[in-house]
Amino acid sequence: MNKIIKEQISLLKHSATLAINEESDRLKKKGKKVYKFGFGQSPFSVPESVISALKKYANKNTYLPMQGLEELRLAISNHLNQNNDNIFTSEDIVIGPGTKELMFLTQIAFGGEILLSAPSWVSYQPQAIIAKNKVHWMQTSADTNWFPTPEQLESKIKSANNQNLLFFMNSPNNPSGTVCSNLQEIAEVAKKYKLIILSDEIYSQLTFENRYRSISNFYPEGTIVSSGLSKWCGAGGWRLGFFAIPKQLNKLKNSLKILCSESFTSVSTPIQYAAVEAYRGDHSKYLNAIKKILSFTGNYVYENLKSNAINVTKPEGGFYLFPEFTNARFSSSSEMCKNILNKTGVALLPGSDFGVDSEKMLARLSYTDFNGDNFLANIKGSKNLNNIDINKFAPNIAEGISKLKDWSKSL
Numbered sequence: 001m002n003k004i005i006k007e008q009i010s011l012l013k014h015s016a017t018l019a020i021n022e023e024s025d026r027l028k029k030k031g032k033k034v035y036k037f038g039f040g041q042s043p044f045s046v047p048e049s050v051i052s053a054l055k056k057y058a059n060k061n062t063y064l065p066m067q068g069l070e071e072l073r074l075a076i077s078n079h080l081n082q083n084n085d086n087i088f089t090s091e092d093i094v095i096g097p098g099t100k101e102l103m104f105l106t107q108i109a110f111g112g113e114i115l116l117s118a119p120s121w122v123s124y125q126p127q128a129i130i131a132k133n134k135v136h137w138m139q140t141s142a143d144t145n146w147f148p149t150p151e152q153l154e155s156k157i158k159s160a161n162n163q164n165l166l167f168f169m170n171s172p173n174n175p176s177g178t179v180c181s182n183l184q185e186i187a188e189v190a191k192k193y194k195l196i197i198l199s200d201e202i203y204s205q206l207t208f209e210n211r212y213r214s215i216s217n218f219y220p221e222g223t224i225v226s227s228g229l230s231k232w233c234g235a236g237g238w239r240l241g242f243f244a245i246p247k248q249l250n251k252l253k254n255s256l257k258i259l260c261s262e263s264f265t266s267v268s269t270p271i272q273y274a275a276v277e278a279y280r281g282d283h284s285k286y287l288n289a290i291k292k293i294l295s296f297t298g299n300y301v302y303e304n305l306k307s308n309a310i311n312v313t314k315p316e317g318g319f320y321l322f323p324e325f326t327n328a329r330f331s332s333s334s335e336m337c338k339n340i341l342n343k344t345g346v347a348l349l350p351g352s353d354f355g356v357d358s359e360k361m362l363a364r365l366s367y368t369d370f371n372g373d374n375f376l377a378n379i380k381g382s383k384n385l386n387n388i389d390i391n392k393f394a395p396n397i398a399e400g401i402s403k404l405k406d407w408s409k410s411l
């Protein structure tokens with residue numbers, strides 16, 4: 001019974017997130033108020049028309065084609081082509097139960113090595129470990145808006161010494177909330193070395209300023225676009241994501257399809273029908289309203305935190321910030337987050353969960369601890385938001401941020 005777990009699986013650790021959640025629960029049981037800034041979930045309900053579509057199609061009960069419902073794949077390819085200079089067809093789209101699963105199966109299929117920038121989303125690396133793919137990290141900083149520079153990428157590619165490299169790029173970024181501004185230069189390096197880019201665009205529709213640009217505009221032949229319903233549509237629990245894979249990567253697409261059919265078979269049928277409405281309908285009113293709230297709240301947190309004791313980068317999309325507590329002296333960011341939780345009730349995730357050095361006093365802050373529907377209902381129309389709205393409709397944000405700032409000053 002000694003070795004019943006595969007070696008690479010036994011190497012996986014529970015993330016520090018779990019420890020923070022357990023500690024939060026313990027404090028809540030003791031009656032202490034906890035500010036849930038560790039959570040990465042949309043505070044808004046799914047748009048009404050998408051919910052109606054789900055109700056309408058609840059009777060659809062047969063399996064769908066493993067690649068996904070043709071109508072949905074068509075709606076998604078049109079959506080991508082409208083928003084960027086893409087030329088995807090329905091054949092290029094693969095539907096999965098969330099992009100996380102599609103990324104996992106891609107790592108299983110991929111015969112090469114993985115490039116990740118730190119900080120980056122918590123699951124890329126564990127998935128690489130499970131799939132036995134070597135990971136090469138590129139450390140970034142606030143000076144480069146938390147993205148690797150083209151020079152850094154090129155030197156990492158050269159030192160990796162493997163011709164098959166898959167680079168996970170995520171903009172708007174979790175955890176930093178920043179948007180990559182030098183896509184073209186990064187695409188040029190990728191083209192030169194035939195890098196495959198997995199462009200994780202799960203927050204693309206929550207970009208605050210300007211139109212969202214995908215790196216697939218600059219490097220269509222080597223970019224897989226990954227997105228889904230989880231963030232912009234407030235439907236994380238519906239579990240629907242997709243990959244758009246260019247024809248040049250058909251081999252990868254075909255292997256992915258086989259792995260899909262041998263694992264989840266196909267995504268829930270009513271959810272796929274409802275997703276047709278999500279991608280075909282015009283949700284600009286809903287999106288503009290939720291972006292207005294998210295960007296105002298993000299900026300409120302940014303303006304109220306930045307100080308001598310806290311470095312933080314202005315949010316550009318999604319719903320996270322990645323503050324650094326410059327006066328904090330703890331053995332790790334995880335220890336710091338435990339201290340913050342115990343002293344203030346504010347739950348944050350340590351930077352070390354995102355691949356950055358645990359000695360850096362960084363943490364991810366999610367500014368979604370408010371009732372999104374109530375906020376939405378109260379700001380109808382073209383009204384500009386102000387700090388009174390935050391106090392009224394996002395009181396936990398106002399209170400928690402003030403406690404966090406006081407904590408940073410007390411160090």
Ligand SMILES: Cc1ncc(COP(=O)(O)O)c(C=O)c1O
Nearest residue numbers: 098099100121174202228230241
């Ligand atoms: C950066 C990033 N990528 C991917 C995902 C996974 O999304 P999905 O719900 O599509 O699996 C998340 C969810 O938290 C995320 O933050």
